[in-house]
Amino acid sequence: MADLLLPDHVYLERFEDVPVTAGLASQTIGLSKPVVSPQFNTRHLGETLICLARAMGGSLAASFPWADYETCLRETLAEKWDVLMKDGVWTAEQMTTAGSSFRAPALEAATIGVEGEASAFPLLLIPYDSLRISSGYIGDAPFMIKTVADTVIKGKDGFVDINPQTAAEIGLGEGSLALLTTPCGEASVRVHLDEGIMPGVIAMAKGLGHTAYDGYLADKGVNINELIGPVEDPSSGHDAAWGIRAKLAKA
Amino acid sequence: MKHEQQHNPPMKYGMAIDLDKCTGCGACMVACMSENNVPFKTDESNKLDSITWIRVYKLTNGKSFPDTDICYLPRPCQHCEGHGGHSPCVSVCPATATDYSHETGIVSQIYTRCFGCRYCMAACPYHARYFNWWDPVWPDGMEKYLSPNVSPRMRGVVEKCSFCFHRYQQAKNKAYLNGERRVPEAAYQTACTQACPAGAIVFGDLNNPEHKVHQIVQPDPHNGNRSKNPRAFRLLERLGTNTKVYYLSSREWVRRAGDNYLAHETTGHVSKPHH
Amino acid sequence: MDSALIPKGVKRCPLWQFLLGLGIVGVVLAWGVYAMLLCWFKGLNQTNMNDYYGFALWIWADLAVIAVGGGAFFSGLLKYIIGKDELKYIINYAVLIGFICYSSALLILAIDIGQPLRGWFIFWHANVHSMLTEVAFCLSCYFSVLTIEYIPLILENRQIDRVPFFHNLSHNMHETMAVFAATGAFLSFFHQGSLGGVAGVLFGRPFSFREGLLIWPWTFFLFTWSAAAYGPCFTLLITWITEKVTRKKLVKDNVVELLAKISGWMIFTYTIAKIFDTTRWANITAPGLGQTLADFYTGTAMYGYWILFAEIVLGGLVPAIILISAPLRKNPVWRVTAIILAVMGVSLNRWVMVLQVMAVPVMPFDKWALYYPSWQEVATTILPVAYGIILIMISYRYLPIFPQEAELNPIDDEPAVVAEINTPADLEPAQA
Structure with missing residues (x-):
C-alpha cells in the first residue's frame, strides 16, 4: 500500500503527448491540451517529477533541467511541437521497417485449451x-x-x-x-x-x-x-x- | 437583420445519417447529452424514462446465426414538417409551447411555456420527446460543466432534440457581425454530427445546393421531399410526417425497417396516405 | 338534528348514520387527496407513466367520466329543447351527476399536468389548432353551465328557499333553464367532439388516426354521439344504485324506460357508425399507412381481438338491442344488465382510444409497451368517485333531487318529524 498519493491532473487539464503504440503504418503522435483549469488541488505528474528531481539535486536535477512540464514537452518534441500545436497530431513522413519477413512462432504451438x-x-x-x-x-x-x-x-x-x-x-x-x-x-x-x-x-x-x-x-x-x-x-x-x-x- | 431575412430564402436544416457507417458507439448520444445539459439519474436502465435526445436503436434482420445482420440507427428528433409545418407534435400542443420554424425548419420546444400535458409525446411516433419525470439533479461540482447557452429543464416539462439550436443562434450572430448574408455550413453543426467518429452524420441546409446534406439527399420538393438518392429513406415516411432526417443504407432490409409495409408492398414504393 | 334542512315529505336516515357514511367515504377521499398532494409536491414520478405512456389511467378516466357525464347535456337537450317533459323527474339527478363528472375531469386534469401552476397557459397561449385547447375551453365553459344548472337545485333547500331573494332567484333561473340547456348541449357537442379528435388527429399513430367527414377527424362525431348515447345509461345506473342504497323507488318506471329507450336507439345508431368506422379503418386507413389489424391486436396478450368484440358487440349491439326491445327494457334485470354493459362498453372505447394507442408500436423496430398504474394514480382516480358519492349523499339528503320521491314513498303521518325527534327507536331501518 502506498504511503504517499500524488493526485495528477485529468487529461482535460494537462498537456500530454500520446504516441500511437500500434496499428498504424507510420509513427504517429497526438497531443492533448488542457481545456479547463485544474478543478482540484492536483499537480501534473511530469511537473511532480521535475520538482522531485530538483529537490534531490546533483546529477538528477541536471537531468531534469526544465522549468516546468510544458517546457519539457516543447524541448523534447522539438520540431514536432509546432505541428502538434497546430494540428493536434504529428505523423512521420516515412518509416523504415526492420525487415520484410513475418514470423509467428505461436502458429506452430499447440492450441490453447479453454479452462x-x-x-x-x-x-x-x-x-x-x-x-x-x-x-x-x-x-x-x-x-x-x-x-x-x-x-x-x-x-x-x-x-x-x-x-x-x-x-x-x-x-x-x-x-x-x-x-x-x-x-x-x-x-x-x-x-x-x-x-x-x-x-x-x-x-x-x-x-x-x-x-x-x-x-x-x-x-x-x-x-x-x-x-x-x-x-x-x-x-x-x-x-x-x-x-x-x-x-x-x-x- | 429583418431586411436580410426577407431576402434569404427559407432554410431547412436536416440530416443525412449513413447507417452503413454507424458503429453504434453512442458518441452522438454522449455528445448530445453533454452539449444540451441533459440530466442523468443513478439508474438509467429503464429506457422508458431515460432522456436521450438522440437514441441509437439496434436493428436486426431477424435471421438466425450465422446470417444475422445488425444495424444501428441513431434517432434524433426528426423535425417533421408535415404538410406546411403541420408536424404531429406542433399541431397538438395546446399552449403553443412547441413550434415549427419556417425560417430554419427546426421544431422548437419552449420549456417555460410547456405545462406538461404530454399530448405531443402521444403524437410523436418516433418517441423523440421526453418528459422530465424528475427534477434534474447534478452531483456536487458537476453543475460546473453545464453549458450556459442551453437552459436546463425543470421537472414536469417535455424536452427534445433542438438540432443544437443555440449553436445556430451563435452562428447567426457571428455571421451577422462578419457581414455574411447566410450562416456558413461549417459554422453551424450539431454536437452529434461533430462527435461521430465514423462521419456517419451529415448536417446542413437541405434547401441549399451547396450544402453536403443537400447533395447527398437530393430532396424532391415535387414528391413530398422524398430523396432521389436510392440509398436514402426516411422513418415512417408514409405517415406523411415529412421528416428532415434522412437515413442511408445499401442494405434493403435496413431500408425496409424504416417504414411499415404490407406483405405485398416493395420497399420504398407505397401508396399515398389518405390525409 | 338537521331535520329542518331535510326536504318536506321525505324521510332520511338518522344523522349519525349519515355522518358515519360520510366518514367512511371521507377516508377514501382523504387517501385520494394524499395521493394528489404527493403528485403535486413530488411530481409525476409518483405515477407509473413513462415516455411511452404520456397518456395513461388519468386521461382514460377523464375521457370516461366526460363520456358518461354526457347524460346531463343530452337529458337537458331532450327535456328543454326536444320537449320530452317526463324527463323533468330525472333531470336534476342528471345535472348533479354531470356536475360531478365534469368537476372530476377538471380535477384529474389538474393533477395530470406536469406543471399544474401553469395550467392557465392553455387559455393564455392557446393554440387554436389543438384539440386539447378546444377541450379546455368548452370543458370550462360547460362546467360553468352545469354549475348554473346545479345552483337552482341548491336554492331549493327548505331553509335557503325561505329567503325571498333566493326563492325568486331560483324561480327565475328555472325559467331560463332552457337557454342554459341549449348552451350546454352546444358546448358539449364541441368538447365531446374535440375529445374524439384528440386521438383521431394523431396522424403519426395509425391505430388512432381517422380521416375526415365534414370535420377532420370523424372521431369528432363518434365521441359526441357515444357520449349522448351512453351518458343517459350512466345516469340510469347511478339512479339504480341510489335506489338500491336508499331502498326506495325514486323515479317512476315510465321515466326510466323512456330514457333507456332513447339511449338504446342512440347506442344502436352509434354502434352502426362505429362498425362502419372500424371497417374503413381496418381495410383502408391503417393499411394505407402500412399497418394491419394483426399489427394492432396480436402483439400482446392483453390487446387481443377480444377487445374489439367486447367494445362493439358486448358494449354496443347487445345493450342496444336489449334497450330497444320493449319487453326486455321493461324487465329490470335485463335493463340493468344492458345499462352496465353499456357503461363498460363506452369506458372500454375510451380506454382503447387512449391506452392502446400508446401501447401499439409504430416504428417497425419498436416494441409494445405495457403499463399498469401506480397506487397514487389509482387513488387519485378513486378520489373523484369518493367526492361524487359525498356530493350525492349531501345533495340527496338536503335537496329535492327526486321530484317523485314523496309520491312514490308516502310517509304515513305528517307529524312524523316530531316523532322522529322524540322516539328514535321507532324509526324505520337506516336509509341512505
Whole structure:
C-alpha cells in the first residue's frame, strides 16, 4: 500500500503527448491540451517529477533541467511541437521497417485449451468489449453508462447474450434470471436472446460490476474477470484469457 | 437583420445519417447529452424514462446465426414538417409551447411555456420527446460543466432534440457581425454530427445546393421531399410526417425497417396516405 | 338534528348514520387527496407513466367520466329543447351527476399536468389548432353551465328557499333553464367532439388516426354521439344504485324506460357508425399507412381481438338491442344488465382510444409497451368517485333531487318529524 498519493491532473487539464503504440503504418503522435483549469488541488505528474528531481539535486536535477512540464514537452518534441500545436497530431513522413519477413512462432504451438470440462460446463463464456462501456480501471462516466442498452444492464442486473435456440434448451426466455457458473465462480445474471450469437456460446460485456466509485457506476452488472481465469499462452507466456467454459441454469 | 431575412430564402436544416457507417458507439448520444445539459439519474436502465435526445436503436434482420445482420440507427428528433409545418407534435400542443420554424425548419420546444400535458409525446411516433419525470439533479461540482447557452429543464416539462439550436443562434450572430448574408455550413453543426467518429452524420441546409446534406439527399420538393438518392429513406415516411432526417443504407432490409409495409408492398414504393 | 334542512315529505336516515357514511367515504377521499398532494409536491414520478405512456389511467378516466357525464347535456337537450317533459323527474339527478363528472375531469386534469401552476397557459397561449385547447375551453365553459344548472337545485333547500331573494332567484333561473340547456348541449357537442379528435388527429399513430367527414377527424362525431348515447345509461345506473342504497323507488318506471329507450336507439345508431368506422379503418386507413389489424391486436396478450368484440358487440349491439326491445327494457334485470354493459362498453372505447394507442408500436423496430398504474394514480382516480358519492349523499339528503320521491314513498303521518325527534327507536331501518 502506498504511503504517499500524488493526485495528477485529468487529461482535460494537462498537456500530454500520446504516441500511437500500434496499428498504424507510420509513427504517429497526438497531443492533448488542457481545456479547463485544474478543478482540484492536483499537480501534473511530469511537473511532480521535475520538482522531485530538483529537490534531490546533483546529477538528477541536471537531468531534469526544465522549468516546468510544458517546457519539457516543447524541448523534447522539438520540431514536432509546432505541428502538434497546430494540428493536434504529428505523423512521420516515412518509416523504415526492420525487415520484410513475418514470423509467428505461436502458429506452430499447440492450441490453447479453454479452462473447464465440457461435460460439466456445456457453454462457452466469452467476454466482449462494448463501445459504450469503458473496460479500463476508470469505468464509464454517467453519460456513457446512460447509453448502455437495457439488454446489457437493467437496474443492477447484468446480462449475458445467448442464442435463442440455446436459451430454449435451458428453458430461459428474454430477461429471465439465471445462475451462471464457471470453474472460477458464479454470478446471478439475466439473459438476452440474440440471434447473432453462435449457439452454445454466451457473451458478457467487459467493464461492468465495479465496486468502486459512485452510484452511477458501482454495483451495475457483473465483473466478468471474477468468472474467468488466466490461461497461459505456451509460446509467449502471456495470459491468453479469452473465455471459459460455463453453465447457465434457471434461477 | 429583418431586411436580410426577407431576402434569404427559407432554410431547412436536416440530416443525412449513413447507417452503413454507424458503429453504434453512442458518441452522438454522449455528445448530445453533454452539449444540451441533459440530466442523468443513478439508474438509467429503464429506457422508458431515460432522456436521450438522440437514441441509437439496434436493428436486426431477424435471421438466425450465422446470417444475422445488425444495424444501428441513431434517432434524433426528426423535425417533421408535415404538410406546411403541420408536424404531429406542433399541431397538438395546446399552449403553443412547441413550434415549427419556417425560417430554419427546426421544431422548437419552449420549456417555460410547456405545462406538461404530454399530448405531443402521444403524437410523436418516433418517441423523440421526453418528459422530465424528475427534477434534474447534478452531483456536487458537476453543475460546473453545464453549458450556459442551453437552459436546463425543470421537472414536469417535455424536452427534445433542438438540432443544437443555440449553436445556430451563435452562428447567426457571428455571421451577422462578419457581414455574411447566410450562416456558413461549417459554422453551424450539431454536437452529434461533430462527435461521430465514423462521419456517419451529415448536417446542413437541405434547401441549399451547396450544402453536403443537400447533395447527398437530393430532396424532391415535387414528391413530398422524398430523396432521389436510392440509398436514402426516411422513418415512417408514409405517415406523411415529412421528416428532415434522412437515413442511408445499401442494405434493403435496413431500408425496409424504416417504414411499415404490407406483405405485398416493395420497399420504398407505397401508396399515398389518405390525409 | 338537521331535520329542518331535510326536504318536506321525505324521510332520511338518522344523522349519525349519515355522518358515519360520510366518514367512511371521507377516508377514501382523504387517501385520494394524499395521493394528489404527493403528485403535486413530488411530481409525476409518483405515477407509473413513462415516455411511452404520456397518456395513461388519468386521461382514460377523464375521457370516461366526460363520456358518461354526457347524460346531463343530452337529458337537458331532450327535456328543454326536444320537449320530452317526463324527463323533468330525472333531470336534476342528471345535472348533479354531470356536475360531478365534469368537476372530476377538471380535477384529474389538474393533477395530470406536469406543471399544474401553469395550467392557465392553455387559455393564455392557446393554440387554436389543438384539440386539447378546444377541450379546455368548452370543458370550462360547460362546467360553468352545469354549475348554473346545479345552483337552482341548491336554492331549493327548505331553509335557503325561505329567503325571498333566493326563492325568486331560483324561480327565475328555472325559467331560463332552457337557454342554459341549449348552451350546454352546444358546448358539449364541441368538447365531446374535440375529445374524439384528440386521438383521431394523431396522424403519426395509425391505430388512432381517422380521416375526415365534414370535420377532420370523424372521431369528432363518434365521441359526441357515444357520449349522448351512453351518458343517459350512466345516469340510469347511478339512479339504480341510489335506489338500491336508499331502498326506495325514486323515479317512476315510465321515466326510466323512456330514457333507456332513447339511449338504446342512440347506442344502436352509434354502434352502426362505429362498425362502419372500424371497417374503413381496418381495410383502408391503417393499411394505407402500412399497418394491419394483426399489427394492432396480436402483439400482446392483453390487446387481443377480444377487445374489439367486447367494445362493439358486448358494449354496443347487445345493450342496444336489449334497450330497444320493449319487453326486455321493461324487465329490470335485463335493463340493468344492458345499462352496465353499456357503461363498460363506452369506458372500454375510451380506454382503447387512449391506452392502446400508446401501447401499439409504430416504428417497425419498436416494441409494445405495457403499463399498469401506480397506487397514487389509482387513488387519485378513486378520489373523484369518493367526492361524487359525498356530493350525492349531501345533495340527496338536503335537496329535492327526486321530484317523485314523496309520491312514490308516502310517509304515513305528517307529524312524523316530531316523532322522529322524540322516539328514535321507532324509526324505520337506516336509509341512505
